[in-house]
Amino acid sequence: MTAILRIESRKRVRGSVVLIAVFALLSALYFSMFPGIQEEMDVLEEAFPGFMFELFRIEELHTIEGFIAAEIYSFFWVLLLGIYFAYIGAGLIARDVQDRRMDLILSNPISRESVVLQKVGALWVPLVALNVGVALIVYVGAILIGEAFNPVALAMVHLLSVPYLLVCAATGLVASVVVDRVRTARAAALGLVVVLWLVEGVSRIDPDFEWVGAAAPSRYYDHTAILVHEEYAFGDAGILLAAFLVLVAVAVFVFTRRDI
Template sequence: MFETTRFEARRRLRGTGILAVGLSLYSAFIVWYFTVWEGADIEAMFEEDVPPAMIEAFGIEALGTIEGFLGGQIYTFLWLLGLGIYFAYAGAGLVANDIEQGRMDILGVFPISRARLLGEKFSALLVPMLGLNLVVGIVIYGLVFAIGESIDPVHLTLVHVLSIPYFLVCASLGMLLSVVVDRGSIAERAAIGLLFLFWLGESVVSGSGDFSWLAYLSPTQYYEPTPIVIDGTFDPVDSVILLGAFVALQALGILLFKRRDL
């Protein structure tokens, strides 16, 4: 049982470890950088030099606090955009790469349904999703404590836990591309472009009158890390919407995978 999941999960362990180290080092730099700016009026400087659209896009808020600084420099830029793109990219390689390299022909002879095969391959992505959230969350909490600052552990936990439905949607979008495209490289590039367009489009059209409704088509609309890490503000409905989108994308992906020629 779940042999495919175990095999795929083991393949992702090394990459997850390397990525966790890289993200932890970047987080350490950002926390140190906060100490360099401590005492300066960072918010006034950003409001003077950075366009309002950029401030909105990067979740810049309360930069004079460690929570606001982490929200803008790590959780909006790195977590929302960077890891969102990473999981879309990872999902885009699930099927298309195996088809392109001929591995799917071997997997197809096993006594396992296509729905289960796709589900087990996708579930291996929980290794980096859970591992990165756990490791980096603990590292950030320790770094903040080390510089003599404090951060609410509940808010920090929430910003990591609530990222998982968002990552599931990102990975599912990539998986859908992987099912309908034959070449892995094309599916992966399309996934990167799609997530970036979602983030950029949501930032541009949000609050723009007649076109503001377009923002609700983007998964980035339903995960706002900066308010969560600052004061724990979030709407549970957003997570429900993301989970609903995840289920719908999975169902569509399975349906298309069942019908396609391998």
């Protein structure tokens, strides 16, 4: 009954290891830079256009928390990792449909609902591996340069990112059950994640248009507030979890009623 979950979980191991290695290299680069440029942060902040601070939620670059939030979490974690999960989600169903494997899968005594849920369940591998691995890398990296993170804040920035990443994956999942071609599904999911991220960032620049970004998942995950101000928005995480469940329910509904 859990064969799909086991197979899909094994598929996610290699990609997760590669991403952890990439984040380790990026972290080593940024941690090596920080001691040398810490005293020049005021000059660097003046060199940045004002809208960049709003777009990437940049604050207090002179602190290790603000620096790492800006250099690692603002772009690589929120945007690129969000894109990665959308990419995974978009291939969960569409790839098997495109390659004619779905006919074989459904010829077994298994429901379509179970197929979708087991494939989504396999996301536990990158979620656990990346959040645990990168958190340890960041914590140890800070210690090695004589700095320190609040371990609770660092744990929370990763824990509260899980609902956000799940929503990105579920966005891809919906595209995966609607579109037969995996390349098209991935393009649609990635494009939507990027556009929503941009719209949300730009909407924060002008308070009159802040409401426009309310539909973007990135609105409900503020890594800088967590790391720099130790503010934990559990309510926003709840909104993201609810959105994830709704998107999965939509995907299941569509998949159980379509012809393969």
